[in-house]
Amino acid sequence: MYRAVIFGATSAVAEQICRIYAQDKARLLLIGRREEALKEMCDDLSIRGAVQADYLVSDLSDLSQHQTLLERIQTSINEPNLFIFANGTLPDQQECEESVDKTIEAINQNALCQISLLTMIGNTLEKRKTGSIAVISSVAGDRGRMSNYVYGCAKGMLTRFLQGLRHRLSKSGVNVLDIKPGFIDTPMTAHIEPKGALWAKPEKVAQDIVKAIDSKRSVIYTPWFWRWIMLIIVSVPDFIFKKTKL
């Protein structure tokens, strides 16, 4: 039975993951910024069957708070055996190009704050010799593209960090899963219309993630076809790639 801590818990995919675990009578501790949304989500998850559904309010982009946050987590849930990272933001590429501050902020929110928490959590699980870590990165991290390379470089950094962490923690029986979703129809992307065949429902992505956590996978693309789309995008030689506007 999972005792899970979910960072960025109010995101659509995280919420669907929590619903699946709630039905399995899991214990869940939600971390996010918006107190009202967290509280409403806890009510919903308790009704759906979660044995425990609590929340902590925290702004994860403030790295100096991470040590205290982990202490608060420790007192809120007993020996969590699963950590899910669904936090992050989708920055405006144009704005990042015009502002170094925006670029650094985007990298902080999509890579550094995860890396900071993962460093501390990794050490704890390594000692405990059990547990599972699942982090949502993105297909955008596989190759830098003009339309969103700031977001992409942060996600790419995260992917590389997870590779190393996975290598190290595999010696202690701790699994590290890197999740690379494509386009997901969520409130974050609700403004993008129309949505074509490549868009997936958060329910579907959540099912894929839960399955991958159970079977201790290393990397998954979700939905599955993104593996092949990205294989093509990554393999295109630079002289051709430069001619595209992806």
Add this chain to the structure above:
Amino acid sequence: MIYQSWGRYPHLKQTGFALKSRHQTPDFDDYESLLAYGNGRSYGDSCLNSKGKVAHTRYLNKFIEFDQDNGLLTCESGITFKEVIDLVLPAGWFLPVTPGTKYVTVGGAIGNDVHGKNHHVDGNFGHFVEELALRRSNGESMICSPSQNPEMFYATIGGLGLTGIIQWAKFRLKKVNSAFMEVETICFKGLDEFKLLTDQSKDSYVYTVAWVDCMAKGEELGRGIFLRANHSAEPKPLPSPKKQVTVPVNFPSFALNTYSIKAFNMLYYANGKRSHNKTSSSYYDPYFYPLDGILEWNKIYGQQGFLQYQFVVPSTDYSVIKSIFEKISASGAGSFLAVLKEFGTIESLGLLSFPREGVCLALDFPFNGEQTLKLLHSLDEMVVEAGGAVYPAKDACMLPKSFQTFYPNLEEFKKYKDEGFSSDFWRRVTGE
């Protein structure tokens, strides 16, 4: 996101956006008008607002409170009946009233004041709603119940989404001992027999409904299969879930014609004959939702879509039903399924609610241009004459004067309609 109605007719270009939470107030000034859009299970144009925008409630899918002791559920309006059943049935509760699909949302069920096979015992879904919150276009969130803002409450039940966006609702559930139904199947030869079976069954069966072969002519006119059922008293283990089949593409329009529909009806009748006078135990899902087993079954009607026609006429008057059958049979326009049900005496609560005492018939018609509309308009006239009504949730073509006759509370309703909300249905039947 493609917004269309279940009948896929009329073909309107609809744009919209998704509400992010039940607390979100859309910027009403940005839109000429709005309309909440749930799961698009209304057949005609009552769920569309092509001159304005629709506000999709797909993310309003949280449960808020479930009182397991008293069977009271509070949830956001985008929750579907399927999600409600999945939650409450293991705890020994069921929907108090359900239409023939579990893919309607709670908001849609209230806005159309839906009914089911138990109308003669329980009434409509609206009878079980205790409280709801309504987002009006002035930004206000209004709590409505029989004791708080009652006028707005009764305008919203069956109000076709025109009083505002339902944010959440609280409603009573029905206690059940089992997920199974005891279903009895009886063949009948004509409408007189149907009437007799209805009278015999209404006190001892919570659910009654009949399927009628509307392609049959002469002697066989009005033959059909009567199904009556109760929830099983004995608890039984739940069966494992079956994989669902989706209709992958549109059927070509010639797939449905007089011959294929006739064949289907004959087979269905023959199948019913085989189980004549038998009682069998059925899981709730295939019993209540036979068509939900085939996702997107509406695509069998092809590109042009179809119209459903559902009406009620006072129950003493079977001659109207008979002449309507004769008219359809003569037109050869045919219907896949004709569903016949006698409503009980329980009065509807909503100002624009459809159910009322009488016999109710629902039919499908593939859309064949002008001739289909002409046929339905002539049926409208017969229903007007009989003092009945046509169901807005299914309608795509009734004329303003028919609507005004069917719904005498229209003027009263207009007092509570929100000016920031409209639909293609509303503009069609009121000219506003």
